[in-house]
Amino acid sequence: MTDHVVSRKIYFLVFIALMVGTAVTVWVAFFDLGAANDAIMLTIAVAKATLVVLYFMHVRYSGRLIALTVGSGILFLLILLALALADYVTRGWVVLGR
Amino acid sequence: MSSLHAEHGPRHHPALAHHFEDLEQQKEASSFGMWVFLVTEIMFFGGLFCAYLIYRRASFAAFAEASATLDIDLGAFNTAVLIGSSLTMALAVWSAQMSRKKLVVLFLLATFVLGGVFLGVKVVEYGHKFHEHHVPGRHFEWENPATEAGAEMFFSLYFAMTGLHASHMVVGMGLILFLLVPAWRGRYGRDYYNPIECFGLYWHFVDIVWIFLFPLLYLIGRHGVPGGH
Numbered sequence: 001m002t003d004h005v006v007s008r009k010i011y012f013l014v015f016i017a018l019m020v021g022t023a024v025t026v027w028v029a030f031f032d033l034g035a036a037n038d039a040i041m042l043t044i045a046v047a048k049a050t051l052v053v054l055y056f057m058h059v060r061y062s063g064r065l066i067a068l069t070v071g072s073g074i075l076f077l078l079i080l081l082a083l084a085l086a087d088y089v090t091r092g093w094v095v096l097g098r
Numbered sequence: 099m100s101s102l103h104a105e106h107g108p109r110h111h112p113a114l115a116h117h118f119e120d121l122e123q124q125k126e127a128s129s130f131g132m133w134v135f136l137v138t139e140i141m142f143f144g145g146l147f148c149a150y151l152i153y154r155r156a157s158f159a160a161f162a163e164a165s166a167t168l169d170i171d172l173g174a175f176n177t178a179v180l181i182g183s184s185l186t187m188a189l190a191v192w193s194a195q196m197s198r199k200k201l202v203v204l205f206l207l208a209t210f211v212l213g214g215v216f217l218g219v220k221v222v223e224y225g226h227k228f229h230e231h232h233v234p235g236r237h238f239e240w241e242n243p244a245t246e247a248g249a250e251m252f253f254s255l256y257f258a259m260t261g262l263h264a265s266h267m268v269v270g271m272g273l274i275l276f277l278l279v280p281a282w283r284g285r286y287g288r289d290y291y292n293p294i295e296c297f298g299l300y301w302h303f304v305d306i307v308w309i310f311l312f313p314l315l316y317l318i319g320r321h322g323v324p325g326g327h
Contacts, residue, residue: 003125003195003288005192005195006188006192008189008192011188011192014185015181015184015185018181018184019178019181022174022181022312025312025313025317026170026174026317029313029320030320041317042313044313045309045310045313048306048309049306049309049310052184052302052309053302056184056185056187056302057298057302057303058129058191058295062126062129063126065126066126066129066130066133069130069133069134069137070133072137073133073136073137073140074140076137076140076141077140077141080144080145080148081144081147081148081151084148084152085148085151085152085155088152088155088156089155
């Protein structure tokens, strides 16, 4: 079998990065940065998820088929969120009648 | 089983199912199948996240007040526990690739224990919510009438999302037990560790869901609350 074995060192490095990300997320939450609070916390969460997907879930070492499958899942989630939120966020923009 | 293999000759690997070309194709098909299932799970949780975002936008002040009643220490601790369990799960896959049978069992057990710790903490947290009358429904109590409806919606989403997540953890822990016996018998090694890999994918997915749940549920508007509690 020519399977790529991810080294334990990479697993530990990813683990450390995830823990640091969690600590920073909690730390940032206690400062009032306005809209940036949510942006920072979500960015860190997305970065953590990306590390888990690429390294723990081996997507970095898998073929195009797997990458395409993961990408399509994310794409459809974004479509769900974008279109549903677009509806709610734009309510009240157009008032019919008087 | 062995008489069937005798027909195919000495090169037929016992772990190779007949409808696959070779072990590599079998492995790719099995990972692909697991990922297709995970895509459905992304949409499953995605629906709840969508509802959460819509209601959070509608009642932000209530959501912030309600979120402040959650224990941030327990939430952060649980996040660390799940990240640790993902590490042990990844190491279980590594151990299987190295054909180190005892380590496979060890890391599967470690993952199981960490999952149990997570669920134990959730039980404690749910207990707090019950005592504080923050469970939506007949016995819901909230001091601030202006944010009462929004707070009840927050807790509905809190219980729905963490409950769905917790039930996925319970299923995951059951699956680990299911894998332990063949692992102990040395069934998984360099040539065939698909079940460990697939279960790992499931477990990491559940971890990713929590990675998003934690900041969204526990860390709303914390800066306004001294001490965070």
